[in-house]
Amino acid sequence: MSNFTDGFGILPWNYEPGFFKRLFGHIPFSVSSECITYRNKSGILVCIGYDTLESIEQKGNKLIIVSEGQTHTLKYDNAAALCELIKKIVAEDKEYCEFIKLTSIIPEVGIAYFDKAFRYRGDPYVCAADYILYTSIRNGFTDLHFEPQQDFVKISYRCNGKLKAWNKIDTDNYKHFLARIKFMFGCNSQITNEAQEGSYSCIRHDVRLSTFPTDNGERVSFRFISTIKFPTINSLGWSAEASERWLKLVTGEPGLYLITGSVGSGKTTAMYATISELLAATNDCIRAVTIEDPVEANIEGICQSSLDTKTEKSLASAFKHLLRQDPDIIAIGEIRDAECITEALQAGLSGHMILATFHAGSPEDAIDRIKMMAAGNELILSGLKGILHLKLTYNGETACPFPIIKELSK
Secondary structure, three states, X not given: OOOOOOOOOOOOEEEOOOHXXXXXXXXXXXXXXXXXXXXOOOOOEEEEEXXXXXXXXXXXXXXXXXXXXXXXXXXXXXXXXXXXXXXXXXXXXXXXXXHHHOOOOOHHHHHHHXXXXXXXXXXXXXXXXXXXXXXXXXXXXXXXXXXXXXXXXEEEXXXXXXXXXXXXXXXXXXXXXXXXXXXXXXXXOOOOOOOEEEEEEEOOEEEEEEEEEEOOEEEEEEEEEEOOOOOOHHHHOOOHHHHHHHHHHXXXXXXXXXXXXXXXXXXXXXXXXXXXXXXXXXXXXXXXXXXXXXXXXXXXXXXXXXXXXXXXXOHXXXXXXXXXXXXXXXXXXXXXXXXXXXXXXXXXXXXXXXXXXXXXXXXXXXXXXXXXXXXXXXXXXXXXXXXXXXXEEEEOOEEEEEEEEEEOOO
């Protein structure tokens, strides 16, 4: 239900005058978040967009609107309140348009707009969703989290590898906001007791959505991925020595090469940059494919594929078919289980170069985790050729991934 008490409720609002009202010149009209519409005496639908509105005033029970040089007169008993409502919608529309054009939005300003959007009369949840996404992207957030508590929803974000608390919103606004977000990301807004995933493109970024049901409501996480190109390893800010050593390692013998690190350390970026560098070094004379869950960024010259458990498109079946298609490089978005690591190691032993990202605190931790995931020592020793570990170092608030390269076998 609407929190507004002026009688107009949630837009769109429709006015349907009765028989006697019509005798005194009242006509039906509608007020939505985009425009005011009515039918003229000829039965033609007239639409007055807020961006074309030049002036609006109330005289008695008349609402006089000037738009694109034309005057429109609408009758309504409480024309004064309606006039104020339309002025508010126009101001909100202008504020929204000005915000979207901003190229720099500090987090404090963005969250203030986000809070204010819930008091909008036109499209509050649409504006709130755009405000939070634009603010996150403009500030380089890699992740954004909404965590329902008993009486409120906590918002936090990750930037430069650091997780920071940001804001709180009430649970009622969160439910409506989440319904809008699910619609944008291609999820089912009616399903609240199952985990869902979706994607959305926003100002040259791919945004991934993940929802998960909890006792207090649905937990939501966003992952922001820039769709920029990855031309060279050197563009990642590594030293020339580290870049040269990594490229020399991956252009050696076939096998599995892991890229490890913590959340937000740049593992996927390093994987894409490595593939792009290898393609450039061979004038695109090698065939590279990726298997991701889902594809995180579109890279030119690479065949990319998303896993889908609903259609039984598992990693095991993907490997079986891809190995028959003569790829030179197979890249795995993330190794998550024993079946995945076993398939990757075996594919490496069959003469292919396998690149994969893997969550681990150090190269040694990565090896220990792989052993715990039921892969035999012999398979590891034969198939795993090298590890690139990305460790975030900080210069003030700026995070820089420091590469640690471990060569495991000749």
